[in-house]
Amino acid sequence: MSITTLGYALLTLLVRKPLSGYDLARAMKNPIGFFWQARHSQIYPELARLEELGLVTAETIAQRDRPDKKLYTITLDGQAVLAQWITEPAKPASERNELLLKTYSLWLADPEKAIKLFQDQKELHQQQLAQYEQILTEYPQATPLSPDSPDFGSYATLLRGLSYERGYITWCHWILTQLESYVDDKRSQNEPPHEHKYSD
């Protein structure tokens, strides 16, 4: 019985502060969701496994007006295991992007519907970007974060998210200019095609 990546993800959260399974499920949605996701149905069994391995301890907390909860705390063993894992070589992310798959066959699609597809996708990423930019404002300007503070990790991953979303949006935008000029040119065949240069 060895430790899974999800296990490390949970330790990553618990090393900052003790949390319940429910809290962890929420945290796996919100700050961690951009780079690792998991549902509660996967989290609860994984926590039991971490406890068995002695990497976390659980304490049942009775609450008034709310159901009891189990608060999980990382052990010294857990911290050591996590710290060791961080600097081990990371497996390359196996990308699986449905939109790119669709883009590869875009020539088969009705251009009007393709435009709709990319407009929707662009908007989704613009919303995500707006959320990241909101989070960014919560960080102090001009005060550089030190790599030995927990906030450095949150900030660094946020920067990656911002860059990713900006690149994605730019790319969607470029596709849209291509599709739109194609549709325009089809409508009025006598004019020459416009030029749209792509740069990230």
Added chain:
Amino acid sequence: MSITTLGYALLTLLVRKPLSGYDLARAMKNPIGFFWQARHSQIYPELARLEELGLVTAETIAQRDRPDKKLYTITLDGQAVLAQWITEPAKPASERNELLLKTYSLWLADPEKAIKLFQDQKELHQQQLAQYEQILTEYPQATPLSPDSPDFGSYATLLRGLSYERGYITWCHWILTQLESYVDDKRSQNEPPHEHKYSD
């Protein structure tokens, strides 16, 4: 029995030209691998399913000096199913990036080892970028590709790959500057910390 995303990925390749299972496995590594991956053990059963559904036909080809192969050809039904799928809303890619997970807990790591981690990662992405840039040179400059040509899809996905790798490398580089200046400052405590500005 419905069609999986891998099924669409295979149709995406077969709509361009008929291929064997072996060819498809290779194509899933090379041009498609950046956004969708699959091993041959998943591909062969999936092809059988596509055949059952009448979306492809198989023809056994005898070869001299080599084992027989089964050449798969997309049917009209297959083309219709694929074309329809393309413009349906795409599910957002569920990101799973181990390096970002590690970055989130970077404060726990030994800085020297962390530098090694990001140098290795940066190099991997630089190699990937170099490969994409090589492929880019094979496209004609200044002649804009029309969205109704199959090459448009290949080119568009390539652009996304280039942008992604460039952003990733820039980000790795920024992390490295942070880690290195942190290590430097620890060595000579009297000098003030350097400034490194991040921009994508």
Added chain:
DNA sequence: AGACTCATGTAACCAGTTACATGATTGC
């Protein structure tokens, strides 16, 4: 009365990875 949040679990299923299995030909 109905929906939402807090709270924790299990079961069935599906997608994807690793390993097992076979066998001919080509190049070093």
Added chain:
DNA sequence: GCAATCATGTAACTGGTTACATGAGTCT
């Protein structure tokens, strides 16, 4: 002789998703 490429499959397992299950308290 040994590894690599071509060629096609199956089996076992693991990671992850969807659905099932329960129940108290709050808000509209």
